[in-house]
Amino acid sequence: MAREGGRGERERRLEEFLRRWEEEDREAREIRRREADWDFIRSQPPRLRAALELYVETGDLHLAARIAGMTVDEFNELRLKARVPVVL
Amino acid sequence: MGSAVVDTCFLINWARFSRRDLLRGLFDRLFMPEPTFSEVKSEAALSLASEWLAKRFLVLTPVLPANEREVELLLRFVAEHPQLPSIDPPELYGFILAKRLGLPFLTDNKAPKRVALALESYSSVVVLDSLDVLKLAAETGSASLAELVDAFTRETGFRFSRTRLREVGLLGP
Numbered sequence: 136m137a138r139e140g141g142r143g144e145r146e147r148r149l150e151e152f153l154r155r156w157e158e159e160d161r162e163a164r165e166i167r168r169r170e171a172d173w174d175f176i177r178s179q180p181p182r183l184r185a186a187l188e189l190y191v192e193t194g195d196l197h198l199a200a201r202i203a204g205m206t207v208d209e210f211n212e213l214r215l216k217a218r219v220p221v222v223l
Numbered sequence: 224m225g226s227a228v229v230d231t232c233f234l235i236n237w238a239r240f241s242r243r244d245l246l247r248g249l250f251d252r253l254f255m256p257e258p259t260f261s262e263v264k265s266e267a268a269l270s271l272a273s274e275w276l277a278k279r280f281l282v283l284t285p286v287l288p289a290n291e292r293e294v295e296l297l298l299r300f301v302a303e304h305p306q307l308p309s310i311d312p313p314e315l316y317g318f319i320l321a322k323r324l325g326l327p328f329l330t331d332n333k334a335p336k337r338v339a340l341a342l343e344s345y346s347s348v349v350v351l352d353s354l355d356v357l358k359l360a361a362e363t364g365s366a367s368l369a370e371l372v373d374a375f376t377r378e379t380g381f382r383f384s385r386t387r388l389r390e391v392g393l394l395g396p
Binding site for chain 1: 264333
């Protein structure tokens with residue numbers, strides 16, 4: 136019973152974290168959308184444009200780098216040119 | 224002062240920051256797993272890494288076969304929770320190394336911090352992002368946190384959310 140209770144508590148805690156993170160991610164996405172240089176992003180070849188748009192939406196550097204066919208470091212250079220901030 | 228484990232994103236971001244030497248005042252050594260280092264490509268980051276490697280401030284560490292099981296467990300956890308950003312094996316090696324050595328893990332990827340909060344078996348890992356490290360630097364008296372945050376955001380293209388700025392006392396409740 137105690138183990139059941141412990142697991143229930145952990146699950147509740149995790150759900151609380153997940154809700155908080157969704158809210159944080161929403162705020163971060165709004166900042167990236169607002170500050171991005173959309174003219175630069177739209178001027179990119181389709182693959183890079185898709186990667187930048189994905190980064191604006193998710194903030195996921197690894198995934199965006201993979202879409203762009205670049206390393207994380209190379210994609211970070213592109214991100215800076217597109218003025219998309221990293222939001223923490 | 225102690226050591227820390229560092230990942231690629233953190234090194235890349237701090238390579239652009241004019242006050243990057245603050246890290247040398249906070250830590251006596253930074254460990255980076257070799258697969259993580261292979262992701263470093265930009266001139267700024269490679270130049271900084273070379274300087275730190277020469278001074279033995281940055282030390283590359285091999286990956287052990289035993290890491291693979293933990294990598295698999297963590298990847299499964301991340302895959303099951305879409306609220307967690309993706310995390311690649313090179314960065315997971317850093318996270319696992321930090322746990323094993325009992326050292327802080329420096330990363331600007333949100334996933335390790337969230338995993339450490341959500342998974343009890345990783346709750347002992349202290350995950351510090353750039354804002355946490357700037358706060359530590361400010362506490363040593365090198366500059367005010369507001370000045371450091373201002374310089375960091377200008378030079379690295381970072382923004383900190385209102386929630387985070389409130390956490391470190393730069394915004395009122």
